[in-house]
Amino acid sequence: MENSTPVSGSLDKSRVLDVRPLRCLLPVFPSAPNSSSFPNTHDGAPFGFAPPSGPFPPGVAPFYPFGSPGNPAAVPNQNAHFTFTNPISTAVPITTIRTPSTQHAAEANGDTSKPKRPKSSIKSLKKTKAGRHIDIALADADIESVVENVLASSNLTTFDMVQQANGDKELVAYILMMYDFLRRKVTQIEESKEAIPGVTRRPDLRVGNILMNKKIRTNMRRRIGAVAGVEVGDIFFFRMELCLIGLHAPCMAGIDYMSLKISQDDDPIAVSIVSSGGYEDNMEDGDVLIYSGQGGNYYRKGKEISDQKLERGNLALEKSLHRGNEVRVIRGFKDVAYTTGKVYVYDGLYKIQESWVEKGKSGCNIFKYKLVRLPGQPEAFMIWKLIKQWKEAINARVGLILPDLSLGAENLPVSLVNDVDDEKGPAYFTYFPTLKNSKPGNPMEPSTGCICMNGCRPGDPNCPCIKKNGGYLPYNPNAVLVNQKSLIYECGPSCQCPPNCRNRVSQGGLRVRLEVFKTKDKGWGLRSWDPIRAGAFICEYAGEVLADYEVEKLGSENDDDCIFDATRIYQILEMPGDSNETPKIPHPLIISAKGIGNVARFMNHSCSPNVFWQPILRENKNELDLHIAFHAVRHIPPMTELTYDYGIVPHDKADLRKKKCLCGSIKCRGYFH
DNA sequence: ATCGATCAGAGGTAT
DNA sequence: ACCTCTGATCGATGC
Numbered sequence: 001m002e003n004s005t006p007v008s009g010s011l012d013k014s015r016v017l018d019v020r021p022l023r024c025l026l027p028v029f030p031s032a033p034n035s036s037s038f039p040n041t042h043d044g045a046p047f048g049f050a051p052p053s054g055p056f057p058p059g060v061a062p063f064y065p066f067g068s069p070g071n072p073a074a075v076p077n078q079n080a081h082f083t084f085t086n087p088i089s090t091a092v093p094i095t096t097i098r099t100p101s102t103q104h105a106a107e108a109n110g111d112t113s114k115p116k117r118p119k120s121s122i123k124s125l126k127k128t129k130a131g132r133h134i135d136i137a138l139a140d141a142d143i144e145s146v147v148e149n150v151l152a153s154s155n156l157t158t159f160d161m162v163q164q165a166n167g168d169k170e171l172v173a174y175i176l177m178m179y180d181f182l183r184r185k186v187t188q189i190e191e192s193k194e195a196i197p198g199v200t201r202r203p204d205l206r207v208g209n210i211l212m213n214k215k216i217r218t219n220m221r222r223r224i225g226a227v228a229g230v231e232v233g234d235i236f237f238f239r240m241e242l243c244l245i246g247l248h249a250p251c252m253a254g255i256d257y258m259s260l261k262i263s264q265d266d267d268p269i270a271v272s273i274v275s276s277g278g279y280e281d282n283m284e285d286g287d288v289l290i291y292s293g294q295g296g297n298y299y300r301k302g303k304e305i306s307d308q309k310l311e312r313g314n315l316a317l318e319k320s321l322h323r324g325n326e327v328r329v330i331r332g333f334k335d336v337a338y339t340t341g342k343v344y345v346y347d348g349l350y351k352i353q354e355s356w357v358e359k360g361k362s363g364c365n366i367f368k369y370k371l372v373r374l375p376g377q378p379e380a381f382m383i384w385k386l387i388k389q390w391k392e393a394i395n396a397r398v399g400l401i402l403p404d405l406s407l408g409a410e411n412l413p414v415s416l417v418n419d420v421d422d423e424k425g426p427a428y429f430t431y432f433p434t435l436k437n438s439k440p441g442n443p444m445e446p447s448t449g450c451i452c453m454n455g456c457r458p459g460d461p462n463c464p465c466i467k468k469n470g471g472y473l474p475y476n477p478n479a480v481l482v483n484q485k486s487l488i489y490e491c492g493p494s495c496q497c498p499p500n501c502r503n504r505v506s507q508g509g510l511r512v513r514l515e516v517f518k519t520k521d522k523g524w525g526l527r528s529w530d531p532i533r534a535g536a537f538i539c540e541y542a543g544e545v546l547a548d549y550e551v552e553k554l555g556s557e558n559d560d561d562c563i564f565d566a567t568r569i570y571q572i573l574e575m576p577g578d579s580n581e582t583p584k585i586p587h588p589l590i591i592s593a594k595g596i597g598n599v600a601r602f603m604n605h606s607c608s609p610n611v612f613w614q615p616i617l618r619e620n621k622n623e624l625d626l627h628i629a630f631h632a633v634r635h636i637p638p639m640t641e642l643t644y645d646y647g648i649v650p651h652d653k654a655d656l657r658k659k660k661c662l663c664g665s666i667k668c669r670g671y672f673h
Numbered sequence: 674a675t676c677g678a679t680c681a682g683a684g685g686t687a688t
Numbered sequence: 689a690c691c692t693c694t695g696a697t698c699g700a701t702g703c
Contacts, residue, residue: 200696205683212684239694243684251683253692276693294692312686312691332693339675340696 158215167218172229172245180534181576182207184482192459208240219246222258225326232348233380235637248272255313268316276332286382293367307365321352338478348377387529406431411509418518426524432596437545449495449619456503479505480535481631483577486584492618506629516602526602532636541600541628543593562593562601568647585615605672606643608665649673
């Protein structure tokens, strides 16, 4: 990983770099809508990872976690609004939350109008020392009300029985987005409170527990083989996600099994395993997995390391070996972008080929199972292995044209690849990592920057930058946006916090290893070698900010590719969040990346995008320093094309600029601008 | 920065 | 009640 990072250069972002080596000058995007050089069919999505889309099943109203960008008039369910800044609000100042009063606690609980509190709250009350009762109770009430309100705004409390029993792609995507949004939100709230030493709050488990209790889950019944709505290659970042969608039921154990009635006998049969390196698994081969049985393991109070026994999961694996049933395999490993976290990849169906017992490093017996991947499935874990090779030696990348398109302007290289035809690169442009000619206007009221010398801390009641964001730091750790906002106020040149401040995410440069590649039918596109978490920052839209007179010219000229136009009409994203928080920019912003730009200029349009944009205002004395940042709608597996919604041109020039859309989504509008 | 020890947890099975 | 390839945190090392 590190060896692919060029020596800094990140300090000198003002340099404009020429990308001259690209000799072949061909159009970047599909040209005219009636061009015959592009296929008219919508089939054949470039990869197996077509984004979830389409009409929601009955009972599942789409709700808009990250809000609906653009025109508020385009929001269909105006009556389903919920704001986080409303009364119940999470935006209660920390100080009021911290004033302990039994009356307050009782009121807070009563206000939820939920007579039954989840058992987790009761437990924490019982287990916590006397002095902390109220804090915990208030925290729980606070979080419960957030969850309640989010769920209420989605017109949904539980799925019906059919949906709980069997999912589909949309339902699975919906549950995962809901889960991760709530998890980020709870993390944000917890972070803003004073930490209780020695107490870890585990938002992942908490939110999982709440959704489980509310039956916001699917594929509940255990099954052998494929799980409806889950595709080979899908990625996850928490074990709870696997539970909620029925891919792997135990929230910690590595082997999931069910009893299968054969004549009179009840045989346990393994249905899925999670291999994440906790034991002495062998992950060398992409299609073969040597998996260790469970039990007899290290650390458990009052228990010694011991021989593993042929019971529970081990017995199930043994039975599955003889029965020859398919076993789902989820491979987990350290997330390179987030050292303390893990990423899980659903690697499809395997069969157990053999089993044996061997002595582990501790000297105790360990069961071993050899699993072999069934042929004919899309590649999943194999792609990760390939990428690892590319990172070690860039020349291993087939079709490589340039190892770094940015020529050092970014803090990570951006490879340029064509493995579909012989085109040698996109049309000439100059790589530049941020905006030129920014700061076109003056704000209504002057503002001052922060003085957080060690970086802005969540929950700091005195930080003006956090105040401007409604009292919460808008980003979770690791540059993940909690939810879409009308406008995010980042720290900027007039702040005294350091460049690595958590409130400067869009200024920190690339955090995932990107690749510009030739698509099959949409010209050049953008994708990532690294997995991307839902909400994670991807890149800024760089280019030249167009002045009014330049915008006027746009319609008449035909060369208006590579435009970001915040004034267009945008469709609502299907993400959990607050539908009131639609992007609102302080002044019209149109960016041209035709001559000067960064990776963002290669992102293609999709009517069901996996990336959304977010306006950012950087604190800069009395100037409006407005930028556009792109974040992930949902978890995005490596090598999946990144797309966002280009929006709709409202005025009469629209028809002239229509291009045939090839996004392949069920909800495709048929064209884009 | 990376490692290990630590521990409260969750859904689930087994009794 | 018992089980477990979690996940965050805290301290101690590594370079």
